[in-house]
Each structure stands twice: as structure tokens, then as C-alpha cells.
Amino acid sequence: MxxxxxxxxxxxxxxxxxxxxxxxxxxxxxxxxxxxxxxxxxxxxxxxxxxxxTPPNTVGTYEKSWRVWERFCSTQGFPVTEGTRGALVAFTAWLLHEGRQTPGPGGVLGYAPASAGVHLTGAVVGLRQRGHQVTKDDSAAAREALDGLTVKLLKAGERRGRGKAPAADTDGLRRIAASTPNTLAGLRDKSLVLLSFNVAGRASEPAGLLLGDVTLQKQGMRVSILTGKTKWSVRQPAIPYAKDPDVCPVLAWTAWREALLAIDERYADPADPAFHAIDRWGHVGGAMSPDAVTDAIARVAERAGVPLRWTGHSLRSGLASEGRNAGKDSVAIARQGGWAPNSRSMLGYMQTSDDWTDNAASGLL
Structure with missing residues (x-):
């Protein structure tokens, strides 16, 4: 009634x-x-x-994608409220061919396929959040168009975007460990790189750590990562002592924190950032930002003469590929790095190793 x-x-x-x-x-x-x-x-x-x-960076990405959708609708004379099959497919083609406001590498005005996919997802999410209907069939049609148009770009010889970050390897880690100076910043950099590799950390994860999140134990140390993006990435990976003390993440962490504590006892506060910003004069600042973590990893890798330019994601992919090389179980790798058990991205990193160790052509001739 x-x-x-x-x-x-x-x-x-x-x-x-x-x-x-x-x-x-x-x-x-x-x-x-x-x-x-x-x-x-x-x-x-x-x-x-x-x-x-929803993680703040995801919110920011969706907001940016919505602005791109609004710009597309303005240029094409479409209402922003209609996420129809035709509009979404047209949006996809526009993204790949002329969507950028400023030319990218090589003067290309189209987005890289990965970026186009992000903007497509963001537009669909934005439409639904604003109460406008987008059916699964219409969204799938746009995604299918994106895949097909991407293949056409590849056949035409166009490879856009930065591609996958090169995976870190143990040889590169040894080079970095050997080249970091025995300064406060050097001790921080060494600990940052070794800890990030051993937990397969995104740049945001070491940036969000506090001193109290890292606990020393008999076998090594345990890291409580509470800033993960998914239920899998919020985790407490254990990091054992390494056989080689020069690349031991536990010893590197201890050396870094002891050097910091020698400056001021307030750095013993559990709420203190795990990794501090340090300027060129050696002054200690607040917590490192994710961008600062990425910059530090790239800088120390370049200084060490690592052949490929590492990024913040190199350490994450490196744990998966090097773990696979060493015969580690995929479930153990997923648990350490905070991937879902059948994560496509993790399996992609592991495939880099499998392409050589489990190659169908290997040993046939």
C-alpha cells in the first residue's frame, strides 16, 4: 500500500x-x-x-577520464549523458587517433592503447555514477573495438606508450647495493630498493610505510602493508635474511634506521615514516611520496650502471620473474607480492621467465 x-x-x-x-x-x-x-x-x-x-589515485584517474569524455562529446556534438554502443565505439576510435590535447612521442595525437582503455573504463564508470545507463553489451562492444583497432596499429608498425617497465633482477640489485654510498641517503636508498623488491612493492607501498609496520623477527622481518589497492595487496609479507649480507634487506633496513636514530631519538616513534625524504644537503624531511620513490629507484639504478632504466614498477615485476626463475610456486609469489592467485599481470611477469626456461623450441635442434 x-x-x-x-x-x-x-x-x-x-x-x-x-x-x-x-x-x-x-x-x-x-x-x-x-x-x-x-x-x-x-x-x-x-x-x-x-x-x-576506492583508492585516491583511482578516483583521480576516473575524474581525468571523465574530463576526456566531456571533451570528446563537445568535439563530436554528443550529449555527455548517453553512453550508447555507437558513442562508446566512436570514443574509442577518437582516443586512439586524435584524443590527446598535445602531441605525444613522434607527434602522435592518439593515446596509447593502454591509456585509451583506462579512459574508456573511466568514462563508463563516470556515466554510471551519474545515473546514466551503460549496458554490458555496449561497453563490451567498445572494448572489442579497442582490441581490434590496437591490432591494426600494431600491424601498421605503431607501438605507442612506454611499454612494460623492465623487470629488476638480482644482478642489478647487487650492482645497486655495491654502488650506494655509506651516507644517510645511500643507506636509505639501499634499504628502499631491497625491501621494495622483496615485497614486490608498488611505489606507493614503501611510501606509505611507517616504522611500526616493520618488525624484526628471528628469521628476518615482517612488513605490514596497509596501503594496498586490493584485498590481496593489503598483506604482511615476511622477508628472510639473505645469504649474501651485501644484499640482505634485513641488514640494510637495520643500518638505515640505526643511522637515522643516531641523528635524533624521535625517529624511534612507531608512527615515524619508514622512508624519509633527504635533500642534497642531507637534511631529513617527511615521508617520501610515491613519485619520490620512483625517482630514487631510477636514480640509483642509473648510478649503478643497470643497463635498462628501472622504474618503481621494476621491483614489483622483478620479484615475480626472479621468483619464477628460482622455481618458486606461483601461489607463494602471489602471496608475497599481493596479487590475486591468478592475476593476469603476475602471470605476465612470470611468462617473461617461462619464455626461456619453458620454451617449446628449446633443445629441439
């Missing part, structure tokens, strides 16, 4: 629902305005939960 509510009250209730007036009106017709208000409030609560559990 519907609640007895005036037209004015119903109109006011619909205005309160933000991007869902049509849904609220349907609910009101089916169940009454009071029930529709409660359903709308539940939707608002679900939105708030989603916002709370």
Missing part, C-alpha cells in the same frame, strides 16, 4: 536524490515515496562506501 504524500513532498524528495530522480520516481510509483526515500538513502550510503574504499 502506497504512503499518502502530497505532490509537493514527492517533488522535494525527488530533488534530494541527486543523479537518481528517474529511479526515485519509479520506486515511488511502485512502493510509495517513503520507501523510495529509503531506497535513495541506501544508494547514497552505497556511494559513500564505494568512495571510501
Amino acid at each position: 502506497h504512503d499518502d504524500t502530497s505532490t509537493e513532498q514527492a517533488s522535494a524528495a525527488i530533488e534530494r536524490t541527486g543523479p537518481r530522480p528517474e529511479l526515485h520516481e519509479q520506486w515511488a510509483q511502485r512502493h510509495g515515496v517513503a520507501a523510495a526515500d529509503r531506497l535513495a538513502a541506501a544508494e547514497d550510503f552505497a556511494d559513500a562506501v564505494q568512495a571510501e574504499i
Whole structure:
């Protein structure tokens, strides 16, 4: 039985629902305005939960992608509220051929396929968040168009984007460990690289660590990573002592923290950042940002003469590929690095090793 509510009250209730007036009106017709208000409030609560559990960098990416979608709709004369099959496929083609505002490498105006895929996802998410329907079939059609157009680009000899970050290897780690100076910044860099490799850390993960997140134990140390992006990446990997003390992450961590503590006892506070920014004069600052972590890894790798330019992601992919080389189980690798057990990205890193160690052509001639 519907609640007895005036037209004015119903109109006011619909205005309160933000991007869902049509849904609220349907609910009101089916169940009454009071029930529709409660359903709308539940939707608002679900939105708030989603916002709370979505990483800030993901939110920023979606916002950027929505602005790209708005720019596309403006140039094509499309309404921003309609994520139809045709509009999304056209958006995909536009992204690949002319979507950038400034030319990329080689003067290309189109996005790299990976970036186009991110913007496509962001546009679909943005449309749905704003109460506009996008069916799975329409979204899948756009994704299929992206895959097909990417193949055409590859056949035409166009390879856009930076490609995968080169994976770190144990030889590079030894070079870095040997080349880091015995200074406060050098001790930090050595510990940062070795810890990040051993936990397959994204740049954001060592940047978010606190002193209290790292605990020394008899067998080594355990790291509580609480800034992960997924339920898998929030983890507590154990890092054992290395056989070679020169590349031991536990000894490197201890040396770095002891040097810091010798400067000021306040660095013993469990809430202290695990890795501090240090300027060229040796002054200690606050926590390193993810970009600072990436810059530090690239800098020390270059200084060590590592042949390929490492990025923050090189250490993450390196743990998977080197672990595979050493015969480690994929479940153990996933647990250490915070991947889902059948993660496509992890399996891709491991395939780099399998291409040589489990090669179908190996030994045939």
C-alpha cells in the first residue's frame, strides 16, 4: 500500500536524490515515496562506501577520464549523458587517433592503447555514477573495438606508450647495493630498493610505510602493508635474511634506521615514516611520496650502471620473474607480492621467465 504524500513532498524528495530522480520516481510509483526515500538513502550510503574504499589515485584517474569524455562529446556534438554502443565505439576510435590535447612521442595525437582503455573504463564508470545507463553489451562492444583497432596499429608498425617497465633482477640489485654510498641517503636508498623488491612493492607501498609496520623477527622481518589497492595487496609479507649480507634487506633496513636514530631519538616513534625524504644537503624531511620513490629507484639504478632504466614498477615485476626463475610456486609469489592467485599481470611477469626456461623450441635442434 502506497504512503499518502502530497505532490509537493514527492517533488522535494525527488530533488534530494541527486543523479537518481528517474529511479526515485519509479520506486515511488511502485512502493510509495517513503520507501523510495529509503531506497535513495541506501544508494547514497552505497556511494559513500564505494568512495571510501576506492583508492585516491583511482578516483583521480576516473575524474581525468571523465574530463576526456566531456571533451570528446563537445568535439563530436554528443550529449555527455548517453553512453550508447555507437558513442562508446566512436570514443574509442577518437582516443586512439586524435584524443590527446598535445602531441605525444613522434607527434602522435592518439593515446596509447593502454591509456585509451583506462579512459574508456573511466568514462563508463563516470556515466554510471551519474545515473546514466551503460549496458554490458555496449561497453563490451567498445572494448572489442579497442582490441581490434590496437591490432591494426600494431600491424601498421605503431607501438605507442612506454611499454612494460623492465623487470629488476638480482644482478642489478647487487650492482645497486655495491654502488650506494655509506651516507644517510645511500643507506636509505639501499634499504628502499631491497625491501621494495622483496615485497614486490608498488611505489606507493614503501611510501606509505611507517616504522611500526616493520618488525624484526628471528628469521628476518615482517612488513605490514596497509596501503594496498586490493584485498590481496593489503598483506604482511615476511622477508628472510639473505645469504649474501651485501644484499640482505634485513641488514640494510637495520643500518638505515640505526643511522637515522643516531641523528635524533624521535625517529624511534612507531608512527615515524619508514622512508624519509633527504635533500642534497642531507637534511631529513617527511615521508617520501610515491613519485619520490620512483625517482630514487631510477636514480640509483642509473648510478649503478643497470643497463635498462628501472622504474618503481621494476621491483614489483622483478620479484615475480626472479621468483619464477628460482622455481618458486606461483601461489607463494602471489602471496608475497599481493596479487590475486591468478592475476593476469603476475602471470605476465612470470611468462617473461617461462619464455626461456619453458620454451617449446628449446633443445629441439
